[in-house]
Amino acid sequence: MLARELYRVKQEVRELERKLEATAFNAPERSDLEGRLRSTLAEEARIKSMLEGAKAS
Secondary structure (H helix, E strand, C coil): CHHHHHHHHHHHHHHHHHHHHHCCCCCCCHHHHHHHHHHHHHHHHHHHHHHHHHHHC
């Protein structure tokens, strides 16, 4: 289950990065995309650590 969630989050990170690259530097939605990307990257790190903890057990 964690592996599936990690895959979903990684896909979301890629999509947000792609959108961010396509967005102009001074576009109003850029800060929203950056915030969502930061949040999603934090979620990815949290899931990775949970997955590593499960592997160690």
